[in-house]
Amino acid sequence: MITVGWREWLSLPELGIDNIKAKVDTGARTSCLHAFKVETFEKDNVPWVRFWLHPKQDDVEYEICCEAKIKDERTVTDSGGHKEQRYVIESKLCLAGESWPIELTLSNRDTMKFRMLLGRTAMRGRIIVDPEQSYLAKKTDKP
Template sequence: MSLPIMIGWREWVSLPALGIPRLKAKIDTGARTSALHACHVEIIEKNSHQKQVRFVIHPQPRRFPKKAIPCTADLFDIREVTDSGGHKENRCVIQTTIVLGTQCWSIEITLTSRDNMRFRMLLGRTALKHRFTINPTYSYLHSKKTIIP
């Protein structure tokens, strides 16, 4: 069995199925689920058996304040999530592919407003489990290695 890959407390990731080539993510082992900043979230009917969620991402609001990426994904679930402040919120959940360094895998992501947060994405421990070890001394250990399929 090979050792898990070491990552820093923050890393660049991509979400290719959503058209997001590069996004800063905070690695958060205190959070069970992963969260993505999304605005204008709207649930739509794909067909009689499937719903989708439409939303907009602003991947680097400080550097490119007007850049907005419209996204659509299948709605996987709606879950009650408790944030770090103890507030409960019903969130849309999607499944999508994430790329970090040379690793590419499917994760569940909740959609929420992270307007007041520094990072547009939190990568929670469920997505990290059995893949990575986190060294909080370092940042962006894999930023130059992130491949975009």
């Protein structure tokens, strides 16, 4: 088991994201990644999504473009009770020298402090959260 704090640095290498600050959120079932521009396309007759994100908190100048196969499309209710239809993708998460696949929904998080939420489904059986700590996993840890 990996012990993490309430916020951590992690990476999503399949999306080209080397480091992103995430809020570790046991109240959220699904993990969520910031996407401010989203467009769908087909690759080999399979639906894919292309999206842009600002991976650095408080930096809207630096942006990257990511592509992923669409795994699903779901209605997600946020903490304020608002429902939103979101694309669901899968990507490998790297944290504290370990990696595993997780599901992520895509949503515009421009008004949120964190560009990513790590939800409890992605943590199940792998992570213990110490809510009094931050950044227990090193920023550069990669498997």
